[in-house]
Amino acid sequence: xxxxxxxxxxxxxxxxxxxxxxxxxxxxxxxxxxxxxxxxxxxxxxxxxxxxxxxxxxxxxxxxxxxxxxxxxxxxxxxxxxxxxxxxxxxxxxxxxxxxxxxxxxxxxxxxxxxxxxxxxxxxxxxxxxxxxxxxxxxxxxxxxxxxxxxxxxxxxxxxxxxxxxxxxxxxxxxxxxxxxxxxxxxxxxxxxxxxxxxxxxxxxxxxxxxxxxxxxxxxxxxxxxxxxxxxxxxxxxxxxxxxxxxxxxxxxxxxxxxxxxxxxxxxxxxxxxxxxxxxxxxxxxxxxxxx
Amino acid sequence: xxxxxxxxxxxxxxxxxxxxxxxxxxxxxxxxxxxxxxxxxxxxxxxxxxxxxxxxxxxxxxxxxxxxxxxxxxxxxxxxxxxxxxxxxxxxxxxxxxxxxxxxxxxxxxxxxxxxxxxxxxxxxxxxxxxxxxxxxxxxxxxxxxxxxxxxxxxxxxxxxxxxxxxxxxxxxxxxxxxxxxxxxxxxxxxxxxxxxxxxxxxxxxxxxxxxxxxxxxxxxxxxxxxxxxxxxxxxxxxxxxxxxxxxxxxxxxxxxxxxxxxxxxxxxxxxxxxxxxxxxxxxxxxxxxxxxxxxxxxxxxxxxxxxxxxxxxxxxxxxxxxxxxxxxxxxxxxxxxxxxxxxxxxxxxxxxxxxxxxxxxxxxxxxxxx
Numbered sequence: 001x002x003x004x005x006x007x008x009x010x011x012x013x014x015x016x017x018x019x020x021x022x023x024x025x026x027x028x029x030x031x032x033x034x035x036x037x038x039x040x041x042x043x044x045x046x047x048x049x050x051x052x053x054x055x056x057x058x059x060x061x062x063x064x065x066x067x068x069x070x071x072x073x074x075x076x077x078x079x080x081x082x083x084x085x086x087x088x089x090x091x092x093x094x095x096x097x098x099x100x101x102x103x104x105x106x107x108x109x110x111x112x113x114x115x116x117x118x119x120x121x122x123x124x125x126x127x128x129x130x131x132x133x134x135x136x137x138x139x140x141x142x143x144x145x146x147x148x149x150x151x152x153x154x155x156x157x158x159x160x161x162x163x164x165x166x167x168x169x170x171x172x173x174x175x176x177x178x179x180x181x182x183x184x185x186x187x188x189x190x191x192x193x194x195x196x197x198x199x200x201x202x203x204x205x206x207x208x209x210x211x212x213x214x215x216x217x218x219x220x221x222x223x224x225x226x227x228x229x230x231x232x233x234x235x236x237x238x239x240x241x242x243x244x245x246x247x248x249x250x251x252x253x254x255x256x257x258x259x260x261x262x263x264x265x266x267x268x269x270x271x272x273x274x275x276x277x278x279x280x281x282x283x284x285x286x287x288x289x290x291x292x
Numbered sequence: 293x294x295x296x297x298x299x300x301x302x303x304x305x306x307x308x309x310x311x312x313x314x315x316x317x318x319x320x321x322x323x324x325x326x327x328x329x330x331x332x333x334x335x336x337x338x339x340x341x342x343x344x345x346x347x348x349x350x351x352x353x354x355x356x357x358x359x360x361x362x363x364x365x366x367x368x369x370x371x372x373x374x375x376x377x378x379x380x381x382x383x384x385x386x387x388x389x390x391x392x393x394x395x396x397x398x399x400x401x402x403x404x405x406x407x408x409x410x411x412x413x414x415x416x417x418x419x420x421x422x423x424x425x426x427x428x429x430x431x432x433x434x435x436x437x438x439x440x441x442x443x444x445x446x447x448x449x450x451x452x453x454x455x456x457x458x459x460x461x462x463x464x465x466x467x468x469x470x471x472x473x474x475x476x477x478x479x480x481x482x483x484x485x486x487x488x489x490x491x492x493x494x495x496x497x498x499x500x501x502x503x504x505x506x507x508x509x510x511x512x513x514x515x516x517x518x519x520x521x522x523x524x525x526x527x528x529x530x531x532x533x534x535x536x537x538x539x540x541x542x543x544x545x546x547x548x549x550x551x552x553x554x555x556x557x558x559x560x561x562x563x564x565x566x567x568x569x570x571x572x573x574x575x576x577x578x579x580x581x582x583x584x585x586x587x588x589x590x591x592x593x594x595x596x597x598x599x600x601x602x603x604x605x606x607x608x609x610x611x612x613x614x615x616x617x618x619x620x621x622x623x624x625x626x627x628x629x630x631x632x633x634x635x636x637x638x639x640x641x642x643x644x645x646x647x648x649x650x651x652x653x654x655x656x657x658x659x660x661x662x663x
Contacts, residue, residue: 118342147576153346154582190587217595220607249597250608 008061010035012046015059018093020044021085022133023075024140033059034074036067039093042074067094068109078113079140080149084125120153121146130158135165138178148179151186161185163195173205181205184212191216224251234275237268293478294450298323300354300393300509301410307359308332310414315452316358322451338407346583352408353393356451361387361413365422366437385441386423388413388454392444394475395508397585397592398536401442403577416454420461432467440473446493447476455482463488471531477511477519483526492564493523494531497554499546502538506591513550517557529562535569537614539606540590548621555625566630568618570611571596572603 015035027033027043034041046057062070071086078086087106094102110117124146128136139149152158164185173181188198193215202208214221228244231253236242241256259265304327310316311330320328331337337357344352366386391401391410413419423437439445439458449455455472459482462470469490479493498506500513511519520530532554537547554566571594573581581592596604605611619630 116342118345119340119348120343120345123345150579151582153579154586187582187587187592190582191593192588220595220597223607223609246597249599249605249611 007063010038010059010061012040012057012059014038015040016093017044019086019089021082021089023082024079024137025075033057034070035059035061036070037061041070066108067105068112071109072112079143080115080125080146081128081131081136081139083110083113083115084128085136087122087125088129115146124149124153127152127155127158132162132165134169138169138172142175142178144175144179148175149182151183154190155186160189164198167199167202167208171202171205171208173208177205177209181209181212184209184216188212188215220246220251227251234278235271236275237271240268293480294322297393297448297451301327301356302354303327303329303356305329305331305337305355305357305359305409307357307414309360310358313358313360313414313416315412315414315416315454318453319356319358319451337409338411340406340408342406343403343580344405344408346580348408349402349405349580350395350584352391352405353395353410355409357409357411358414359411360415361418365413365419366426384435384437386419386437386439386458387442388416388419388439388452389443389448391442393447394444394510396475396510397506397508397581397589398538398571398573400573400577402580402584403574404442410448412448412452416452416457420457423461427465427468431465435468436471437468438471438473440471444474444476445472446474446478449478450481453481456485459485459487459491462491465490473533475507475510475516477515479519479523483522483528487528489527489529489562492529492531493520494533494564495520496533496535497550498534498536498538499550501542501546502540502590505540506538506589513553517553520558520561524558524561527562529564530558531564531566533567533569534618535567536571537568537618538571538590539594539610539614543614544617547618551618551621552625555622559626563626563628566622566626566628568615568630568632570606570614572599572605574602575604578604 012033015033016039019039019041022044023042027045031043033043033046040046040059041062067090075082086109090102090106090109094105096103106122107117110121115121128139128149131139155161168178168181185198197215198212200208200211202211224244224246231242231244234242236255237257239258243254244251245254257268259268301323304319304323306316306319306328308330340348365388366384389410389412390407391405392399393410439454446455449472458470462468463486465488469492471492471494473494473496475496495516497513497516503510503513520532523530534547534550537543540546571591573591573596575598578592581589585592587593594606596606599605599608606614615632622628622630
């Protein structure tokens with residue numbers, strides 16, 4: 001398919017580098033360079049080589065293929081930030097008014113890489129390119145998908161997040177933790193929380209997320225803490241562990257009980273029955289199951 | 293009223309196949325020709341790759357599309373298909389269009405619609421024929437039908453006048469009832485119709501504070517209540533849906549005031565029922581809501597969590613508290629039966645200490661049956 005008769009040859013000096021989208025995977029020096037028309041498609045940093053060599057270097061020009069197909073061959077996988085940058089480069093290099101086909105190229109390119117060229121995602125892509133490059137790299141590294149970044153669609157100016165990227169990058173959370181953290185941050189900022197409120201000295205991702213969660217869900221957090229403290233006042237059976245936990249929209253007591261013989265079980269059940277009576281007869285405890 | 297609707301719509305697209313429909317004649321007589329465009333293929337107009345963006349979704353409310361519907365107009369309420377997770381009443385829906393011209397922040401259509409236009413189905417005659425056929429087999433059953441699932445029943449009715457042939461059809465049904473569910477105040481267009489008392493005009497209501505904050509472009513509470521009073525005067529039974537109840541700082545005061553107002557103003561009216569529901573929405577809907585309404589909305593700010601049915605809901609204890617509060621206040625002030633909409637068995641038990649089928653007044657609504 002890609003035989004010699006399908007290609008032309010050019011020199012590197014005759015090529016442009018407008019499509020340099022900073023791919024994460026570096027182009028190997030062992031591989032030839034490729035171009036589409038006069039645009040280099042890979043090895044964008046080739047000029048860093050010896051000046052003389054580079055200018056003389058031969059570049060293979062794709063013939064009889066369109067731009068998206070060529071890019072897909074050269075860069076088999078692109079993360080969302082990468083395709084966002086590439087889309088931006090294509091739009092700048094081949095603007096609609098001079099290249100009406102470029103819109104179709106972008107759509108085809110996105111489909112080739114498994115991204116749906118939906119209007120909302122194309123808008124998101126333009127926002128992603130405005131993020132600091134280190135953040136884009138982190139998004140790529142953690143393989144965050146467009147749906148993970150949906151909260152960013154609500155932010156007109158992503159610069160408002162600049163104060164918080166440092167925390168994110170330093171904690172280096174997992175994909176799911178990072179996704180959650182970004183959503184919480186976006187919501188809290190849009191709710192009007194200030195930098196002073198949101199900045200916290202934390203060393204673990206878990207404590208950072210808990211901190212943001214407590215700001216975003218203040219009533220539930222307060223109720224859960226209150227319930228937890230009440231639960232601790234009850235006389236639970238020996239060798240048991242009781243705690244207030246949230247499971248989705250429901251919260252309640254999770255009890256772990258250990259017994260090694262039927263007698264211990266009986267004793268434990270008596271203790272639990274007493275707790276049940278205490279809860280019934282104590283309004284404060286009963287209110288744990290009824291919130292305002 | 294009609295003028296306001298006309299000015300809220302930028303473009304009207306009419307499918308060639310709808311050219312002979314009565315609604316088309318009416319639309320052509322109401323709208324300036326500059327707003328009308330005839331289309332032969334609906335794919336370019338209605339096709340949209342994936343979900344709508346916030347902008348396209350908002351714009352869809354300003355583009356009206358008149359076209360025949362080729363599918364089935366009549367179906368069961370979606371709640372009935374989630375019987376494992378939800379306890380739902382027996383309700384059927386008749387869809388005569390798609391999308392709504394109002395803008396409630398919590399509207400579930402935001403996660404549901406994929407077409408960038410507001411659609412009115414031109415073949416109301418086919419819908420009525422479908423009902424007619426159904427009535428031959430099931431006319432003896434107590435069937436409740438609503439037209440407000442994916443479109444407000446009455447907000448565009450001054451343009452379509454679909455209420456009139458529907459009221460006419462139901463006037464010949466002994467056992468069926470029809471519900472127009474709305475957040476508008478548009479009732480004048482059908483109040484002169486003869487009916488047999490089985491067409492219920494119902495309002496989704498909330499305190500004015502919630503309406504102003506979350507139900508953009510809808511009628512005010514006072515306008516809705518005035519429309520309800522007009523309907524009562526013409527003998528139409530009415531119903532109210534406190535749904536979704538939305539938690540906010542003064543929720544108790546505001547909901548109590550609303551319940552008192554309803555009880556006082558409609559004490560002697562034929563109120564068929566009250567339903568209450570709390571805020572709920574599909575998880576993916578939070579993104580478009582955030583984009584369209586920001587984070588100062590009581591809906592986007594809500595502390596909601598994944599529930600068993602998959603939707604995000606308030607904490608179950610808070611839901612029970614809200615339901616109990618509303619039900620107690622209704623009990624204090626009115627004789628009306630109150631049911632809970634789209635809720636889990638656990639919430640029914642926590643609120644009523646019973647399943648709905650164990651509550652005498654609600655039993656007929658929840659008794660399962662098949663068509």
